Amino acid sequence: MYISETTENVRGLIEKLENYADVTKLKFLIYIVGLLNNKQINSKNEPNPDLMEDDKIKIFDLESIGLENNLCTIWLQNLISIYNNMINNMEAYENNGNVLGITYNDEEKLILSEFEKLDFYEKLDTFSEIIIKYDNETYFDSEKIIPWNLGTNGFNIAKKIKDLKINWK
Numbered sequence: 001m002y003i004s005e006t007t008e009n010v011r012g013l014i015e016k017l018e019n020y021a022d023v024t025k026l027k028f029l030i031y032i033v034g035l036l037n038n039k040q041i042n043s044k045n046e047p048n049p050d051l052m053e054d055d056k057i058k059i060f061d062l063e064s065i066g067l068e069n070n071l072c073t074i075w076l077q078n079l080i081s082i083y084n085n086m087i088n089n090m091e092a093y094e095n096n097g098n099v100l101g102i103t104y105n106d107e108e109k110l111i112l113s114e115f116e117k118l119d120f121y122e123k124l125d126t127f128s129e130i131i132i133k134y135d136n137e138t139y140f141d142s143e144k145i146i147p148w149n150l151g152t153n154g155f156n157i158a159k160k161i162k163d164l165k166i167n168w169k
Contacts, residue, residue: 065160128158
């Protein structure tokens, strides 16, 4: 793990994730980027935070770390394309920020459930760890999956997330 100041919950989740096949790791990443794309990684765990009148809710999106928000949709589309090529089927697609056509087996649902049970800051740490591994080409076992250029490196993104967490606390 690259992030040293995190919880055992995050460490355990990342360690479990490392034991899965690339297709499961990719589906997990698509799930997280889909949440990020829809502003569902937020301090209140609300599915529609934009509809809340709570001005104290903290919403994590790419814009909050200095990146363009539309980059998230483009990245999501890229990941879905990789997924479709990996399974030799074109069943998955992105529609208005939502991911359709991906199904999760029971084991994958368990790891997604573990992610959902994390608190807001643990979810940020999980995303940070994955983005570092993704950028360093250590997230996937296969050399065939080439990371997409996010315009900055994974360590810079993780540093910006860490700084954001400090400002939000």
